[in-house]
Amino acid sequence: MLFRTANFLLILLFQPVLLPTLSAQSEPLLRNSVASVVKKAALQEHVQTLASEAYLGRSGKACEKTRAYLERHFKDLGLEPAFQEGTSYSQRIFAPGTLAGTGAPRVLGRNVAAKLIGSDPKLKDEVIILSAHFDHLGVVEGVLYPGADDNASGVSMLLEAARYFAKLPEKSRRTIYFVGFDLEEVGLIGSTYFAENLPFEESKLKLFITADMIGRNAAGLSRNSLFVCGSEYARPLRTTLRDSAEAQSLTISYAGADLIGPRSDFAPFWQREIPFLFFCNGLHPDYHAPTDTVDRIDFEKLTRVTELIISALQTWSDEDTLPDWHAPESDLEEIRTGRRVLANLLAAPHQFQLSSTQMMMVKQIDLMFASIEEKGTFSPQERQSLIQLGTMALKMLQTFPLR
Numbered sequence: 001m002l003f004r005t006a007n008f009l010l011i012l013l014f015q016p017v018l019l020p021t022l023s024a025q026s027e028p029l030l031r032n033s034v035a036s037v038v039k040k041a042a043l044q045e046h047v048q049t050l051a052s053e054a055y056l057g058r059s060g061k062a063c064e065k066t067r068a069y070l071e072r073h074f075k076d077l078g079l080e081p082a083f084q085e086g087t088s089y090s091q092r093i094f095a096p097g098t099l100a101g102t103g104a105p106r107v108l109g110r111n112v113a114a115k116l117i118g119s120d121p122k123l124k125d126e127v128i129i130l131s132a133h134f135d136h137l138g139v140v141e142g143v144l145y146p147g148a149d150d151n152a153s154g155v156s157m158l159l160e161a162a163r164y165f166a167k168l169p170e171k172s173r174r175t176i177y178f179v180g181f182d183l184e185e186v187g188l189i190g191s192t193y194f195a196e197n198l199p200f201e202e203s204k205l206k207l208f209i210t211a212d213m214i215g216r217n218a219a220g221l222s223r224n225s226l227f228v229c230g231s232e233y234a235r236p237l238r239t240t241l242r243d244s245a246e247a248q249s250l251t252i253s254y255a256g257a258d259l260i261g262p263r264s265d266f267a268p269f270w271q272r273e274i275p276f277l278f279f280c281n282g283l284h285p286d287y288h289a290p291t292d293t294v295d296r297i298d299f300e301k302l303t304r305v306t307e308l309i310i311s312a313l314q315t316w317s318d319e320d321t322l323p324d325w326h327a328p329e330s331d332l333e334e335i336r337t338g339r340r341v342l343a344n345l346l347a348a349p350h351q352f353q354l355s356s357t358q359m360m361m362v363k364q365i366d367l368m369f370a371s372i373e374e375k376g377t378f379s380p381q382e383r384q385s386l387i388q389l390g391t392m393a394l395k396m397l398q399t400f401p402l403r
């Protein structure tokens with residue numbers, strides 16, 4: 001995940017708190033009764049493997065092993081290679097210009113992807129992308145950055161989703177691409193290159209989905225909640241999101257993509273006004289730290305999030321029509337997200353080291369959120385002032401030092 005802009009909701013929603021977040025075991029395990037589709041053990045195995053020392057933090061040359069891992073998985077599932085007319089699972093990411101002296105093209109990295117052609121004669125020409133970046137920070141001054149949550153968790157979801165759809169007796173009606181992006185940590189290079197060099201016509205792309213850090217619980221939010229950005233540009237997607245979330249006893253906290261900025265692989269598709277969804281549990285104290293380790297992953301939650309994404313994708317890959325891009329409107333869901341976070345702050349002031357003044361401030365902001373929620377709508381200006389107020393409040397709070 002790439003750090004760009006900061007504002008109140010960003011800070012509150014995505015801020016790594018130095019104190020432990022609500023401990024995973026403190027909340028009862030809310031799991032639906034439907035037989036689980038995804039095997040927790042399979043997710044665990046992917047995360048343990050990719051975050052292990054042998055994968056050297058998945059950066060630079062060390063990424064070769066990770067790419068081979070994804071390719072092998074796709075091949076074993078019998079999924080078709082996505083590139084070069086179905087002959088290659090990997091896409092070389094060329095840098096502008098050539099190597100000095102040799103004039104040879106400079107290859108920065110490689111994306112890895114497979115496709116599942118749709119079964120419907122018409123809808124197979126419509127494409128949905130499910131993706132996750134597989135690179136991380138590597139070994140820095142001899143210290144390993146395992147990146148268990150960032151983003152071995154997202155890759156594990158991608159691989160088990162690929163298994164689910166590859167094994168479906170009745171194939172999905174639309175075509176699905178399963179894409180592992182390289183070079184996300186160094187400026188979204190892999191996803192940007194992919195968006196500029198799609199292995200199909202851009203007009204066929206109906207929905208782009210990416211998950212980045214879905215194995216933990218963020219500061220201020222419970223283990224039964226996760227963030228989704230982007231649905232403000234294709235609101236009808238929320239119906240399926242809600243149903244899939246409820247089935248997993250998960251609550252979706254919607255946040256506008258403009259609140260966090262272009263900080264993960266959805267950005268190149270956002271720019272192209274292609275409907276997108278970004279799944280994330282938010283930041284935590286181990287973000288981009290050597291402590292982002294496997295033992296801190298909430299595999300119960302990761303399993304539920306993976307099932308949520310699979311069941312929603314199954315609906316979208318089979319329904320007759322998918323929503324088109326539309327301009328965002330004022331979105332009470334954002335207010336509800338803000339209130340959910342504020343409620344957790346207010347519920348555990350000790351955990352966030354909030355002084356009485358800060359508590360007052362948070363209460364004030366919550367009152368403003370509440371009045372807007374009651375009013376039922378808010379103007380773009382109100383939204384902007386709310387965000388500015390929040391940013392100001394945070395500067396004053398100075399509670400959570402930015403990493």
Ligand SMILES: [Zn+2]
Pocket residue numbers: 001002133150151184212213
């Ligand atoms: Zn990431």
